[in-house]
Amino acid sequence: MNRRHNPPIPAARPGSGFGTRLLIAQTIVILGGAAGAAGVALLVAPQLFHTHVQHAGLDPASPEAGHVEEAFTSSIIVAFSVALLSSVLLALAVSIVLARRVQRSIAAVVTSTAHIADGNYEVRVPASRLGREFASLTGSVNDLAERLDTVExxxxxxxxxxxxxxxxxxxxxxxxxxxxxxxxxxxxxxxxxxxxxxxxxxxxxxxxxxxxxxxxERQLHIEPQPVSVAALAASAIREAQPGYDESGIVLTAGPAATDIVDADPARIGQTLANLLGNARRHTPAGGTVTVSSRRRDRHWVDITVEDTGDGIAADHLPHIFDRFYRTDTSRNRDTGGSGIGLTIARALAEAHRGTLSATSPGLGRGSRFTLTLPLSRSVPARRRADRLSAGRKHSVGHEPAHKVD
The missing domain is CATH 1.10.287.130 (Signal transduction histidine kinase, dimerisation/phosphotransfer (DHp) domain)
Structure with missing residues (x-):
């Protein structure tokens, strides 16, 4: 593995770490709060007590009143000092523990990212229990390392x-x-x-x-025009049929949607040809590949290529659209493809503002590729498709009254 050696990270000066600064800030806040509370108590409590002594009918100048006020002031000082000291020590202890945990977590992230930058993508950041934000940070760094490892x-x-x-x-x-x-x-x-x-x-x-x-680079050129989904599927089947006949694989047409999409027929034909070629390579003789289409909702239509072939393992599914990725590295270019076709097929789908996805129940259980395209923005075309769809629903679900027994 070729690793890019970055300049070493400069060592932090003593006391310049985030954990140390956090502890100092918390200490200043704690001591400032304690000093403020003590100052307020010493200024306010004796004056209030002196007022209550006057209301009680004692002469403020009498020795008894002076003794009582002095005793109150002393007890306030002692009690408040003990309480403040305990509170400050407890708060400092909690702050030290928290600051150390935060510093360790940040140091782990820094160390891991430094290793990742140096080309070691196997490193992982240990889980942090400092809250949702730190858990999200460590998860993101680990996901980055895993993706870079896959890319490498x-x-x-x-x-x-x-x-x-x-x-x-x-x-x-x-x-x-x-x-x-x-x-x-x-x-x-x-x-x-x-x-x-x-x-x-x-x-x-x-x-x-x-x-x-x-x-x-998202630079694929397309020339969209209103075109029937059924026509796109039929053309793809017609062009792929000779290869399927030679391979002994049954290529069938499933239910077809009558919707209109704004698409480049050549580019969508390229995408479907790639999907059909991929299905033919991974389906044994005697197997079946079915091309069908259906409207998903008011805005989208799906074109599906489903086969009864090799299937795709769950760990391969997230990567099959990555460039140069092949689920079976033992295949050569002539029989197994170069691993580029599916990448281009998805890029073409996205250039049409659509998507291309894949699902599979598992190895030996076939796979399904779904090309999703937006319905045409052309109002007349959309209206024609809607009328056709409504007509089919009417003929199926609403029989004339005289036919009902």
């Missing part, structure tokens, strides 16, 4: 895949050129076909890399 693993696989994808066609081209130069092979149709196939593979790889780069 994908990057390593990506570099390995790229090296393999480049090496194979280049080796093929060099081998045939060497054979021609050494007189082992005579240039002909077969040689040119092999070389053209290898260069085509390199061209596809370069195109995929450019597409995934554009997808990451």
């Amino acid at each position: 693993e994908i990057r390593r696989h990506m570099l390995s895949d790229l090296a393999h994808e480049l090496r194979t066609p280049i080796t093929t081209i060099n081998a045939h050129i060497d054979a021609v130069e050494d007189g082992i092979r005579t240039p002909g149709v077969h040689t040119y076909t092999v070389i053209r196939s290898a260069t085509g593979r390199l061209h596809r790889l370069a195109t995929d890399l450019d597409s995934v780069s554009r997808a990451g």
Whole structure:
């Protein structure tokens, strides 16, 4: 793993830590409050007592009144001093414990983020019991480390895949050129076909890399127009049918929505072709892939590609749309894809203000990919679709009265 070594974090000066500053601030507040309470008590209590002595009928100048007031003042000083001292010590003890816990938690976060910045993504911040905010902070740092660890693993696989994808066609081209130069092979149709196939593979790889780069930068160009959802699904099925026939997989059309969406037919066709190609690769001969569509609500319509194939493990589901991620690394590019197609498919869905999601009951139980698109903003198109939908509901749920027995 290549790690980026950052400059060391400067050591904090003694007394400059957050925990120390928090303790000093709390100590100042406690001592200030105690001093204020003592000052108020010593100024107010004797005067109030002197007033009550006068109301009791004692002569303020008499020795008895002076003795009583002196005894009251002394008892107030002693009692208040003991109470303040106990309160201050208890408050300081609690503040010290709290400040140390806060300082340890902050130090753990700082240490962990420093390791993460240095490329060690396996580090985790221990759970904190200082409240919801600290728990959220530690959880966010741990999530960041986990995501970066996943990205780093994908990057390593990506570099390995790229090296393999480049090496194979280049080796093929060099081998045939060497054979021609050494007189082992005579240039002909077969040689040119092999070389053209290898260069085509390199061209596809370069195109995929450019597409995934554009997808990451949200620069995919689309030209939306009102188009029927049923037409999009039918076109995708028609184009994918020959490949399914060769693989011995049944490709069927399920219920189709009659709604209109604002979409780029070529781009949505690319997305559906990718989903159907992915389903074909992961469905064994004799399996079934179904394409259907339905209106979700007043604003959205779903196009679903569901297969009876390999399925997707739960730990793979959150990552299958990540670039260069493949659930089965043993597959090569020709049989298992490069791990770019689903990334581009989701980017195209998002470029249409839609989403692309995947679900699976588990391995060996098939999977379902759902492309969600917003209904057309065109008022006439929307009205036509609504009338068609209302007509179907009427014919099913509201039979004429004379037909009722």
